[in-house]
Amino acid sequence: MKFGVIVFPGTWSDRDCYHVLAKVLKQQVDYIWHKSTDLSGFDCVVLPGGFSYGDYLRCGAIARFSPVMSAVEKFAASGKLVIGICNGFQILCEAGLLPGVLTQNNHLQYRCQWTDLRVENDSLPFTSRTQQGQVLSIPISHYEGSYFADDATLRELEASKRVAFRYCTPSGEITAKANPNGSLNNIAGIVNKAGNVLGMMPHPERCCEQIMGGTDGILIFESIIGEAARVA
Amino acid sequence: MSISKEILDDVALSEDEYNLIVQQLGREPNLVEIGLFGSLWSEHCGYKHSKSLLKLLPHASPHVLVNPGEENAGAVDIGDGLCIVMKMESHNHPSAIEPYEGAATGVGGIVRDIFTMGARPIALLNSLRFGPLDEPRNRYLFGGVVSGIGGYGNCLGIPDVAGEVVFSPSYSANPLINAMCVGIVEKEKLVSSTARGTGNLLMLVGADTGRDGLHGASGLASRTFEDECELRPTVQVGNPFMEKLLMEACLELAETDYIVGLQDLGAAGLTSSAIESASKGGSGVIIDVAKVPRREEGMTPYEVMLSESQERMLAIVKRGCEDKVKAIFDKWDLRSDIIGYVTDDGIARITDGDEVVADVPITLLTTPPLYRPQGVKPAWIDELKRFDLSGIPDIGENASSVLLQLLASPNIASKEWVYRQYDHQVQINTVVAPGSDAGVLRIKDTQKAIALTADGNGRYCYLDPYIGGIIAVAEAARNLACAGATPLAITDCLNFGNPEKPEVFFQLEQCIRGMAEACHILNIPIISGNVSLYNETRGEPIYPTPIIGMLGLIDDIQHHCTIGFKREGDVVVLLGGSTAKTDGRGGSEYLDAIHGIVAGDISIDIDLERKVQLCCLDAIRQGIIASAHDCSDGGLAVTLAESCIAGGIGIRGKWEFQGKTDSELFGEQQSRIVVSAEPARVGELRNLATRHQVPLKELGTVGGNRFFIENAIDVPLDEVVSAWKNSLAQAMR
Numbered sequence: 001m002k003f004g005v006i007v008f009p010g011t012w013s014d015r016d017c018y019h020v021l022a023k024v025l026k027q028q029v030d031y032i033w034h035k036s037t038d039l040s041g042f043d044c045v046v047l048p049g050g051f052s053y054g055d056y057l058r059c060g061a062i063a064r065f066s067p068v069m070s071a072v073e074k075f076a077a078s079g080k081l082v083i084g085i086c087n088g089f090q091i092l093c094e095a096g097l098l099p100g101v102l103t104q105n106n107h108l109q110y111r112c113q114w115t116d117l118r119v120e121n122d123s124l125p126f127t128s129r130t131q132q133g134q135v136l137s138i139p140i141s142h143y144e145g146s147y148f149a150d151d152a153t154l155r156e157l158e159a160s161k162r163v164a165f166r167y168c169t170p171s172g173e174i175t176a177k178a179n180p181n182g183s184l185n186n187i188a189g190i191v192n193k194a195g196n197v198l199g200m201m202p203h204p205e206r207c208c209e210q211i212m213g214g215t216d217g218i219l220i221f222e223s224i225i226g227e228a229a230r231v232a
Numbered sequence: 233m234s235i236s237k238e239i240l241d242d243v244a245l246s247e248d249e250y251n252l253i254v255q256q257l258g259r260e261p262n263l264v265e266i267g268l269f270g271s272l273w274s275e276h277c278g279y280k281h282s283k284s285l286l287k288l289l290p291h292a293s294p295h296v297l298v299n300p301g302e303e304n305a306g307a308v309d310i311g312d313g314l315c316i317v318m319k320m321e322s323h324n325h326p327s328a329i330e331p332y333e334g335a336a337t338g339v340g341g342i343v344r345d346i347f348t349m350g351a352r353p354i355a356l357l358n359s360l361r362f363g364p365l366d367e368p369r370n371r372y373l374f375g376g377v378v379s380g381i382g383g384y385g386n387c388l389g390i391p392d393v394a395g396e397v398v399f400s401p402s403y404s405a406n407p408l409i410n411a412m413c414v415g416i417v418e419k420e421k422l423v424s425s426t427a428r429g430t431g432n433l434l435m436l437v438g439a440d441t442g443r444d445g446l447h448g449a450s451g452l453a454s455r456t457f458e459d460e461c462e463l464r465p466t467v468q469v470g471n472p473f474m475e476k477l478l479m480e481a482c483l484e485l486a487e488t489d490y491i492v493g494l495q496d497l498g499a500a501g502l503t504s505s506a507i508e509s510a511s512k513g514g515s516g517v518i519i520d521v522a523k524v525p526r527r528e529e530g531m532t533p534y535e536v537m538l539s540e541s542q543e544r545m546l547a548i549v550k551r552g553c554e555d556k557v558k559a560i561f562d563k564w565d566l567r568s569d570i571i572g573y574v575t576d577d578g579i580a581r582i583t584d585g586d587e588v589v590a591d592v593p594i595t596l597l598t599t600p601p602l603y604r605p606q607g608v609k610p611a612w613i614d615e616l617k618r619f620d621l622s623g624i625p626d627i628g629e630n631a632s633s634v635l636l637q638l639l640a641s642p643n644i645a646s647k648e649w650v651y652r653q654y655d656h657q658v659q660i661n662t663v664v665a666p667g668s669d670a671g672v673l674r675i676k677d678t679q680k681a682i683a684l685t686a687d688g689n690g691r692y693c694y695l696d697p698y699i700g701g702i703i704a705v706a707e708a709a710r711n712l713a714c715a716g717a718t719p720l721a722i723t724d725c726l727n728f729g730n731p732e733k734p735e736v737f738f739q740l741e742q743c744i745r746g747m748a749e750a751c752h753i754l755n756i757p758i759i760s761g762n763v764s765l766y767n768e769t770r771g772e773p774i775y776p777t778p779i780i781g782m783l784g785l786i787d788d789i790q791h792h793c794t795i796g797f798k799r800e801g802d803v804v805v806l807l808g809g810s811t812a813k814t815d816g817r818g819g820s821e822y823l824d825a826i827h828g829i830v831a832g833d834i835s836i837d838i839d840l841e842r843k844v845q846l847c848c849l850d851a852i853r854q855g856i857i858a859s860a861h862d863c864s865d866g867g868l869a870v871t872l873a874e875s876c877i878a879g880g881i882g883i884r885g886k887w888e889f890q891g892k893t894d895s896e897l898f899g900e901q902q903s904r905i906v907v908s909a910e911p912a913r914v915g916e917l918r919n920l921a922t923r924h925q926v927p928l929k930e931l932g933t934v935g936g937n938r939f940f941i942e943n944a945i946d947v948p949l950d951e952v953v954s955a956w957k958n959s960l961a962q963a964m965r
Contacts, residue, residue, distance in 0.1 A: 009564065010473050012389025016658065019660060049658075051472070053473065055387070109652075109653055110382050110652075110653045112386075112656055139657055141658065206658075206660055212657075
């Protein structure tokens, strides 16, 4: 299958995602410059982490106006897979492809650390290779990762099982202490209504090789590859 | 003379120097020319007081591709057609005035030095010194510097992989912020900063030019300062997003053959950038300041030439390629303007439209007078050396609580509060993250890895600058040996007081001599560096503090090693360390933190040091040992505790004490490494140690959930962990 990795000015996980997809998972990958509007030929589009437009104004707020984003909207509407990681999650929220917003961490500091995530819905295209309740170890690296949404949105997300991952303890309990940034309901990742757009703050591309300290990130990418194969 | 004393003060030129300029120029310089001289003759750019000493440092080695001073950073061959580019630089004074922006722009500057050479930055390190954290201002400085480093580096996507933070009253008014950047580039694609080829174009790229940072090089970096607030406007403001775009655009440009050179604008802005490039090429330059895009109205040619506005680069573009170069910068939404061209007459000619505002031979600008003051040994050195340690009461039954106190002291406690604010994983190369002896990065598409460390000990250098200089190099190399890496090269940052004072000059000279001695014996070249002098406030110089940034190579990444104990039942062994002339308490963290004393004698046997390191490297490569940890601040007990903490497992320690309990547990004898190995491998380790003529001593067994040393210490591991883990966060609450 063919992945596209979008590069905004200020994106920096583009090369990491490319490395993992091309070298570790042996998939076809192309970079997509943010001024491009043609996403034909791609099966999945990745919005990587970084500081698009310096995160000035509000993270993701300027990137959502990049030409590529209208193409991403159509791509998502056609049912193809979109994954936004970290800054990519923020951009998807700003673009209205995902509900809610990522605000400053409640402790007002940047955090780069390993976190444990509990799989909350294993029947998504992004989690099919995981088990319900499985704990994945995946690092975070952000200043603005505290998920917020109004009560109604939050209720709907929960009721429709659209929370993909929650920050948890190593044994899978959802506690305040396991929450690294103050996210509501310990939310680390969510999907859209159709289930084909995922946004997550942790960086799965950082843990796809044993030498990097863990390989749980592979499960997410392999789920995507499996889904694309199924659809094809 | 027509130039007032005030103007000379602004650019930190002495009257003698002014007279020399008049004599060499054959006329009085105008104001713009004075600005050029002041910047290029500053200590920061011209190394007036340090050049003669820096020559003592060895830089010859078969691996070295670029030597100190030749380019923006040093470069060293690591095989596979790749080379590592690295440099360290200080941003002490700006950070003392405005910690966030001072530290942030320090990172920005050092990163530009690396991508200027066509190398992609792959790692940042930093070495920080502050006054004690019970002072609110020191907490403000520390917190501001850490978020400034994070704010800038995180936005660029360069991992912060190692470093150190030290607290001492010596740095209260004058913190040290030394930032190091490491990049990688294919050997054939190294870019020079030389301006050559008559008619080639000077293209200024990136941010517009404003009045920020005027006199940074001559004013802030090259003299002592008293009134912080008054100097605040001399600190630049960083824009990391602009830097990220510049970096990507320049790396794209470096892949082409459209340019002959690339040079960043750092201290002294356009002045040093253009003139140093031309000097390297033996060329001249013409620059029209009217073509420099401004962010402010009414700037004079003087201000344009001396502005230190950040995130600017100068590309020396082959004539005819300007449109293609411009297209690359356009793609990244960066402004680029042709502001002048290269000439062949060796003159720096600055115009403002049609009017010539400066016209000076470049060799005059780049040949400042060199000073070689006479150093005088400070009286305190012999006095403190003779300090009688026998009066220090032994700790007897208090060893457990002393250990916990030391582990909680900010100099030894976990620095997680710092490095969790830095992205240390981006670029997915970080195999060993901060918190170990050295950071380890894999080199993608090879079997290799590099290890990096930044290290220094101002207290040692204060007590004995020569021995302290040796130890600084030895300890950094030991950090790398513990990771399994062969030291390849050093970048250094020499932080000292006012070199015009004979006692400070003595410290500078002796430290450099000590470093040179260690470099020769350990066979490690110094490939780049920076000198930060005038680090004093109200007449008090800081501890002489050379910081060593060191690069090591691991040929096979499978053979890297970490500090944590690995398995129940492994045998803990001490390599090295029995021939020391001193008992190790002199200058120790223990003496300072527990007894409030900075005194005593320090010593090192550099030949033994070399053997210990080689022995450790062999043991790692042969797979004999499971962990290795440098024994340094806090001595043996703290080293063992750190290996327990990192491994999440206890120790049952038992060995015969030679001297006093405190010396045995907390003394800082050099040339020691704590390793652990399966019992079945200990015989091999002994043989290896014998072959390397390295003393070896068994210290006990890994296991259990207590930190236990017979007849001395017995504490649950949980308590050890919490003393060490939380204290910095608590101090900053």
